[in-house]
Amino acid sequence: MNEEIELRHLRYFLAVADSLHFTRAAQQLKIAQPALSQQIRRLEELLGHALFLRTTRGVQLTPAGSLLALRARTTLARVEDDLAQVRRVGRGEEGTLSVGFSGSVMFTELPAAIRRFRKRYPKVELQLREMWTSAQVEALRDGALDLGFLRDGEGNEGLATRTLLRERFVAVLPERHALAAKRTLRVNDLDGEPFILFSRAMGPLAYDRTIACCEQAGFVPEIVQYAPQFPTLFRLVAAGIGVSLAPACMARLSVPGAVYREVRSTARSTVDLAMRAGFESPLADNFVALLRTQIGSEERP
Amino acid sequence: MNEEIELRHLRYFLAVADSLHFTRAAQQLKIAQPALSQQIRRLEELLGHALFLRTTRGVQLTPAGSLLALRARTTLARVEDDLAQVRRVGRGEEGTLSVGFSGSVMFTELPAAIRRFRKRYPKVELQLREMWTSAQVEALRDGALDLGFLRDGEGNEGLATRTLLRERFVAVLPERHALAAKRTLRVNDLDGEPFILFSRAMGPLAYDRTIACCEQAGFVPEIVQYAPQFPTLFRLVAAGIGVSLAPACMARLSVPGAVYREVRSTARSTVDLAMRAGFESPLADNFVALLRTQIGSEERP
């Protein structure tokens, strides 16, 4: 004999407590009256106390029954609320989404996409964390991040990536530099110039692609300085320490003393959306689905 | 197919969520593993979302599952607490007890009994309400009172009464009254004196017994004034408006200008405990049981 209380007992009890009438309560519950009496009796045995005072003409609640009616009502309501919330989380309409991004991605359409996501899913808490690409890869792998917007993040083992944007490179020059006079450069114009780049450890593929851009043009850049972020890097360029190559979107960041010039090259930098492979989060799925309609068509070949 | 969630589902779910292991959870629940898998699957179908991510090597919670684990834990704990509280109310250890009393009863041992009851059942809220006997009878009948301490409340239809105290009468006299010189009176000493009494509507039996006390002594008292309560009545006596008879306990109330004198009479006034007949309240039962040990032996013949 199962001694545990079940929600069924509470539902049945409340039906009787509401109507104070076994027969009507049974009809409402769509069961036969004896079945209802049986379950109420079981509940009373389980509690060790009577919940109703039966007269052959109707029933009424005992003090214990009155209290249980109060409590049972809130319990059932709470359970329903809980299930509804679990379903919302299941649908990805509620919860917490950890999103990492490389700093440069904030100069693309991502901020607008985030705004739309927040509007569509107001109950989702977005935790935005700026991280280097390689740090995001690690965080995605151990589950600290749900989603990452990586600068050149393709081809990482264990991550499912999708390329969102494909950008040209621009040359970053001191405004007094001789090459700044030209509107458009060839990459090999930069041959022999001192280069400032971010560290390879922050994003190997981004680094390699920048180098490859130069190598395509027939030279290997001489790197004289490393910088942790593009804004810092651009300030160093403005100070005349060297030149650089950066994804085109970064041209939106105006730094006094630094200018951007288009370069003719087939080399491209990408922004890639990454999530843990085989690890489905409805929240992340919803974010990705929204991005697909917003940014998907904005790839620049 | 029953589509309703039951506490069993939550219990099973939590077992798996705790151990993240179906087989071990099943052992802990003392059921077979397939039965557990079946119930979890049912719960997931009911929610429309997965709660666990199954790998052939262990399981882990989805975001929805994590949330449900939180909620289910509090739900089960709450239900247990609720049942415990209902049991306490069932045992009469908790709840609200409405106790009515005639004013004169507060001059007996009742206050001491109330103090003991409060100490023994600290979670019981005692609502004490001073009411005339007849008002108590009405309130008891319609359930507004759980228990009543009635002055001469025997023999009321629909109420179960038990006599707690049986008291002599005392004469109440102005201190300058000639009879005040005697230590003890005969009732018929009061023959011809103007009487002050409470209204018969407040307590018919108390009234009748007072009158009967006089009639036993061979006269019918001439009532010149009615008073709603004993303290008021005694003040009127002190003012020289008349004399009165009162239950002996009221002698504890000292009113300047009024004195009490024993009377030789077999007439008695009673304090009766009353509750609705056939209406068992564990709270009231506990109160009565406590009184039985405290006051039961204090009857004055």
Add this chain to the structure above:
DNA sequence: CTTCATTCATAAGCCCAGCATATCAATACC
């Protein structure tokens, strides 16, 4: 008072939800 209606309890049997047993499939580990 008798009769009828109402209402909850009891009795008896049925049926399916939940369970157990047996087995399979997939993966980690040596």
Add this chain to the structure above:
DNA sequence: GGTATTGATATGCTGGGCTTATGAATGAAG
């Protein structure tokens, strides 16, 4: 590649919960 582990699937059984039928008690009506 073999073995162990773990959850899923298949199949049949069993008891708890249900239904139907009936009883008992009480109030209402005439």
